[in-house]
Amino acid sequence: MSILHNIYFHSSSKILDTLPQDELPEVCFVGRSNVGKSTAINKITNKKKLAFSSKTPGRTRLINMFNIVEQKNHKTIGYLVDLPGYGYANLSNQEKIDFEKNLTKYVQYRKSLVGIILLIDMRRGITSLDNDFLNLVNSKPITIMLTKADKLNHTERLIIRKTTTEKLIKFKNITDIVEFSATKRIGISEVSDIINKLIT
Ligand SMILES: Nc1nc2c(ncn2[C@@H]2O[C@H](COP(=O)(O)OP(=O)(O)OP(=O)(O)O)[C@@H](O)[C@H]2O)c(=O)[nH]1
Ligand SMILES: [Mg+2]
Structure with a gap:
């Protein structure tokens, strides 16, 4: 069994100050709203409703942390972090500014962040917001997840993957x-x- 299957909801925070102490390794899921971050967390952890997903963009509005527990000694060994998506249209300008500041601060200053999973809708490709995000973080390892691959056929997938x-x-x-x-x-x-x- 994957260590990622033994995982629990830990906390929701609106601001960075209330996140758990910056000490255990954590991996975050970022990307545009509706790209499939919460769904991916559920699949990877083999849980139906650990993270809340929705057809409507903007479902995740808080920083949700899930703690991974080592089975032998029941100790938390790290976290997965579900972040709100960027590019969510239904926000005021001030909310967008606050959101970006929060996200920037989180990815740049969170010491315990050991890796970033950046989700990109395979049909859309890299958007300007994804580019902005990538320009922002150059010090942490990033894995790109090309999501919703099921919506494309084999040839389309090959072409998009290459470009x-x-x-x-x-x-x-x-x-x-x-x-x-x-x-x-x-x-x-x-x-x-x-x-x-x-x-x-
Ligand atoms: N076809 C298909 N649909 C998917 C896939 N992953 C997610 N979806 C659908 O995409 C929609 C959005 O998924 P979420 O996981 O809520 O997206 P999110 O990135 O967490 O969205 P926000 O919380 O708004 O940032 C839902 O309707 C999911 O069922 C996938 O791999 N294939
Ligand atoms: Mg979500």
Whole structure:
């Protein structure tokens, strides 16, 4: 069994000050609203409703932390973090500014953040917001998850994977690019292995 299956809801925070102490390794899931972050966390942890997903963008509005517990001694060994998505239209300008500040601060200053999973909708490709995010973080390892791969056929997937890889080559901290589908269960073990190595 993957260590990521033994996981529990830990906390929800609106601001960074109330996050758990910055000490155990954590891996966060970021990306545009509706890209599939919460769904991916549920698939990777083999839980139906650990993180709340929804058809409507903007479902996750808080920083949700899930603690991974080692089975032998029942100790928390790290966290998965579900972040609100960026590019959510239904926010006021001030809310957008606050959100960006919060996200920037979190990824740049959170010492215990050992890796970032950046989700990109495979049909959309890299958007300007994804580019902005990638320019913001150059000091942490990033795994790109190309989500909703089930919506494309084999040839489309090959082409998009190639063009996306070319566009991302300049970001030296991207360690992996993984195609993912929650519905067709593509890429689950690959991403789980990557997270496992980052946490342990
Ligand atoms: N076809 C398909 N649909 C998916 C996949 N992953 C997620 N979805 C759907 O996409 C929608 C959004 O999923 P969420 O997991 O809530 O997205 P999110 O990134 O957490 O969204 P926010 O919390 O708004 O930032 C839901 O309707 C999911 O069922 C996938 O791999 N394939
Ligand atoms: Mg979500």
